[in-house]
Amino acid sequence: MQMIDAQTRPARYGRAPIPGVWKGPLMSRILISFVTLSLLAACSAPLTVNQAPVPYTATKPLYENGTSSFTVRVLNGSGRIAREMSGIPCTFQGDGFQSSFVAPAVVVSPNLGPRTPVASVTCSFEGNSQTRPLQPINKTLQQISGSVSTGSTVGAVGAVAGAAVAAVQSVTRKEDNDVFGYPDVEIVFQ
Numbered sequence: 001m002q003m004i005d006a007q008t009r010p011a012r013y014g015r016a017p018i019p020g021v022w023k024g025p026l027m028s029r030i031l032i033s034f035v036t037l038s039l040l041a042a043c044s045a046p047l048t049v050n051q052a053p054v055p056y057t058a059t060k061p062l063y064e065n066g067t068s069s070f071t072v073r074v075l076n077g078s079g080r081i082a083r084e085m086s087g088i089p090c091t092f093q094g095d096g097f098q099s100s101f102v103a104p105a106v107v108v109s110p111n112l113g114p115r116t117p118v119a120s121v122t123c124s125f126e127g128n129s130q131t132r133p134l135q136p137i138n139k140t141l142q143q144i145s146g147s148v149s150t151g152s153t154v155g156a157v158g159a160v161a162g163a164a165v166a167a168v169q170s171v172t173r174k175e176d177n178d179v180f181g182y183p184d185v186e187i188v189f190q
Helices: 025-043 139-154 156-172
Strands: 066-076 083-085 088-094 097-103 105-111 119-125 128-134 185-189
Touching: 066 088, 066 097, 066 119, 088 105, 097 105, 119 185, 128 185
Parallel strands: 066 185
Antiparallel strands: 066 083, 066 105, 088 097, 088 119, 119 128
16 A cells, blocks of 8 residues: 655645645635635725715695615726716706705604605716616614624524514504615615
C-alpha cells in the first residue's frame, strides 16, 4: 500500500502541499469576485438627500390622520452598473393630493388610514418619463413585523419570542392609530 502525504498529492486536483489549504483557479476567481463586488458596493452608496422633506398639496378635503413619508431615488441603468442621479424632476400624485420635487427626495404623503388611495410617482430624464404606481401600506404593521426579523437574529428562542411580542402588539394595538403611507421608490432609466 502506497502512502500519500500532502507533498505527493497531485497538483491537478487543486490540492496544496499544506493540508487544509486549497489553492487553485476557483479560489482565485472567488477572491477576485469578492474584492470586485466589495468595491462596487462601496461605489454605489445612495446619495444624501440634502433638501427638506417635500410636503404635498391637498387638491380636495382629505380629512387625514397625519402624515407619513417615503424616499424617491432615480437611477441611470444604461451602463453596466446602475448609478443614482440627482436633480431629476418628479411628481407625486394621488386622489386629492400632489407634489413636485427634485429627486433624490423625502416626500411627505397624507395618512388617510385604510382609505389611503393608490398613488404614483412620475420622473422625467432626457425626454423620457417613467411612472411607478404606489400601493399604500400599513407602516405600523410593517414596523411590528420588522421587529420579528430583528429578534430572529438571536436564534430560535429570539425568533419565537419576537413573533409572540409582534402578535401581541398587532392584536392589542388600536387600529385607528395605524400609520398608512407608501414604500420607498427607485425608478431606473435605461
